[in-house]
Amino acid sequence: xxxxxxxxxxxxxxxxxxxxxxxxxxxxxxxxxxxxxxxxxxxxxxxxxxxxxxxxxxxxxxxxxxxxxxxxxxxxxxxxxxxxxxxxxxxxxxxxxxxxxxxxxxxxxxxxxxxxxxxxxxxxxxxxxxxxxxxxxxxxxxxxxxxxxxxxxxxxxxxxxxxxxxxxxxxxxxxxxxxxxxxxxxxxxxxxxxxxxxxxxxxxxxxxxxxxxxxxxxxxxxxxxxxxxxxxxxxxxxxxxxxxxxx
Amino acid sequence: xxxxxxxxxxxxxxxxxxxxxxxxxxxxxxxxxxxxxxxxxxxxxxxxxxxxxxxxxxxxxxxxxxxxxxxxxxxxxxxxxxxxxxxxxxxxxxxxxxxxxxxxxxxxxxxxxxxxxxxxxxxxxxxxxxxxxxxxxxxxxxxxxxxxxxxxxxxxxxxxxxxxxxxxxxxxxxxxxxxxxxxxxxxxxxxxxxxxxxxxxxxxxxxxxxxxxxxxxxxxxxxxxxxxxxxxxxxxxxxxxxxxxxxxxxxxxxxxxxxxxxxx
Ligand SMILES: Nc1ncnc2c1ncn2[C@@H]1O[C@H](COP(=O)(O)OP(=O)(O)OP(=O)(O)O)[C@@H](O)[C@H]1O
Ligand SMILES: [Mg+2]
Numbered sequence: 001x002x003x004x005x006x007x008x009x010x011x012x013x014x015x016x017x018x019x020x021x022x023x024x025x026x027x028x029x030x031x032x033x034x035x036x037x038x039x040x041x042x043x044x045x046x047x048x049x050x051x052x053x054x055x056x057x058x059x060x061x062x063x064x065x066x067x068x069x070x071x072x073x074x075x076x077x078x079x080x081x082x083x084x085x086x087x088x089x090x091x092x093x094x095x096x097x098x099x100x101x102x103x104x105x106x107x108x109x110x111x112x113x114x115x116x117x118x119x120x121x122x123x124x125x126x127x128x129x130x131x132x133x134x135x136x137x138x139x140x141x142x143x144x145x146x147x148x149x150x151x152x153x154x155x156x157x158x159x160x161x162x163x164x165x166x167x168x169x170x171x172x173x174x175x176x177x178x179x180x181x182x183x184x185x186x187x188x189x190x191x192x193x194x195x196x197x198x199x200x201x202x203x204x205x206x207x208x209x210x211x212x213x214x215x216x217x218x219x220x221x222x223x224x225x226x227x228x229x230x231x232x233x234x235x236x237x238x239x240x241x242x243x244x245x246x247x
Numbered sequence: 248x249x250x251x252x253x254x255x256x257x258x259x260x261x262x263x264x265x266x267x268x269x270x271x272x273x274x275x276x277x278x279x280x281x282x283x284x285x286x287x288x289x290x291x292x293x294x295x296x297x298x299x300x301x302x303x304x305x306x307x308x309x310x311x312x313x314x315x316x317x318x319x320x321x322x323x324x325x326x327x328x329x330x331x332x333x334x335x336x337x338x339x340x341x342x343x344x345x346x347x348x349x350x351x352x353x354x355x356x357x358x359x360x361x362x363x364x365x366x367x368x369x370x371x372x373x374x375x376x377x378x379x380x381x382x383x384x385x386x387x388x389x390x391x392x393x394x395x396x397x398x399x400x401x402x403x404x405x406x407x408x409x410x411x412x413x414x415x416x417x418x419x420x421x422x423x424x425x426x427x428x429x430x431x432x433x434x435x436x437x438x439x440x441x442x443x444x445x446x447x448x449x450x451x452x453x454x455x456x457x458x459x460x461x462x463x464x465x466x467x468x469x470x471x472x473x474x475x476x477x478x479x480x481x482x483x484x485x486x487x488x489x490x491x492x493x494x495x496x497x498x499x500x501x502x503x504x505x506x507x508x509x510x511x
Contacts, residue, residue: 155345158306159418160335160362168370169358173350 038218045226046219049208053227056198056205063122063204064191067129071190072183074134079141086145096142102135107193111202122203129190129197136189140182148174181246188239195228255320257422257454258282258305263314265300265478274300275312276478282454282471284421287445289465290458291482291497292475298458299342301475302424305456306339319421335362338420340444340457342427344411348400352391352410355399356382359417385416388447405436412444416451423448425457429464437461441468462497472497 081087082095110132114124153170161169198206205224212221258281265275274297282288290298303309305318310326317323321333329337338359346355360378361369368374386392389409394402399410408428415423428444429437441457445468448455459465466472466486474482474497482493 149348151341151343151345152347155339155341156358156361158308158334158337158339159359159414160331160333161358162331162361162366164366165361165369169354169361170347173347173354177349 041216041218042222044219045222046217047223049212049220049223052208053205053224056208056224057227057231059122060194060197060204060206061191063125063129063194063197063202064187066126067133067194068183068187068190070126070130071133071137071186074130075138075141078134078138079145082138082142083145084142085148092142096139099135099139102131103139104135105132107132108196108200111197112200115201120201120203125194125197125202125204128202129194132193133186133190137182137186140186141179144175144178144182147178177246181243184242184246185239188235191235192232195231255317256281257284257286257319258456259315259317261315263304263312263316265297265304265309265312268311273478275304277314278478278480279314280473280480280483282456284454285449285452287448287455287468287470288457288473289462289469289471289486290456290473290475291460291462291465292458293460296475297478298475299426302339302426302456302458305422305424306337307334331362335418336421338415338418338423338453340411340415340423340425340428342430344407344431346399346407346410346414348398350399351395352386352397352399352402352413353382353395355410356385356413356417359385359414362418381417381419382413385413388416389413389443404431405433405440408432408436408440409443412440412447416447419451420453422454423456425455427458427460430460438464438467441465445469462494466494466497 078095078099082092082099084092086092087095107128111124111128114128114131118124118127148171152174153166156166156170194204194206196206196209198204198208199210201207205228209221209224209228212218212224260281261279263275263278264273266273278301290301292298300309304312304316305323307318307323307327307329312325315322319333319336321329323329328334347358350358357374357378360374360381364374364378383392386395389412391406391409391413394406399407402410408431412428415425423444425444429440432440441459441464444457445455447453457465457469462472462474466489469486471485472482472489472493473480482496484493
């Protein structure tokens, strides 16, 4: 019975969305023809644009690599600051909130703001990725630090290991696989997300989708879409292989 | 000098007392004892008797206690960390093994060598032939030489305990402190591990002090039994002279602390 008001509210919300937005279901039916036209104009994909697409892809790759690198750099500092086991609550709490805030801002919004700040091209893309990825990566790094078990480190101490030896042989081996796995995971997300950065002018292959769609060259847009889809599947395959390796 | 180092006992405690801050009772209550070299001592007592605290004290890891303590001829002071060389001479086998789970068996045992080498050399991975020999020997002694490349988190409890013992042996300590080395093992494994630990120690002239909840098993492999209750030593006897009355007291002490407290 407790679920009833909730169900009612849900139904109301759906009805409200349907009637108040400027959506006409009949439009969906009549647009079948247009949709068919759109799809037929995408076929066959025009592969003559491959050189541009390739150039865009390489730029996307560079954005993802440099963005990840920047994020790794900043996350190392913020990760330490967000570690409960290293910092007092007065430090890690606000840092964690800041990271949560960063995570909640969509990448595309960050990218638009960066384009506004530094102009078109790959640079705003790199900055946007760096900013956006740090929200997640610094949190992961902090967790990797917090998950270090103190007992084995204490054991090394008891056996006569020096401070640096404890770091190298006690703390680092516990953290390294986690950090490597998380960084690779974040790189994969960065690569995937940076594919669309070009749509707002922040560099990479996404730029071509936007250009070709705006100029009604759907066959070229189709090529870009196919390439991106293939790439994402590829990234996913590589990623799951890597993830099996580190656990 | 040589004769002197030969002569000092492995451990001497004189009126050592300790109480955790805020605790109502003393963890250790005027404990005095001498443990000669090469002796294998079992420390029996119920949960909370102070076994772990005593072992931590001998390992230089207990703060704010009073009295005098000397381990391997060197003075141990409250809350003062032992020197690297001193720590390297004292091996400690932890109840929860305290191994690096993501590292290989080999690496974990190799870690036992850290206290004996320069920091720089170890950071660059320059372990000597002597280091590798000690690790190989230790792994052979605990019968794990076929699992050296295995990751530690893929081992059974008994195998992990043997890795922990091998790490301790690779350290080539003069004294081994083992905090309940068998409490995480099933009875069969427990006996095998205790047998292994005490026989290898005897073979290498190492003094051993291990704590346990199991008086019978402990008396089988120790030369001497110490029973701790409420921070006091209530039984201290060579295992060869244990009477059935002693055993009764030991059992009561290890299983029914409340009852004993009432009697006492
Ligand atoms: N860090 C601590 N702070 C306060 N009290 C402690 C601390 N560690 C142990 N104690 C208390 O001191 C007493 C002795 O503890 P200790 O761990 O030495 O006993 P134990 O004989 O090893 O017990 P067990 O068989 O359960 O391991 C116990 O009453 C315990 O609750
Ligand atoms: Mg204990």
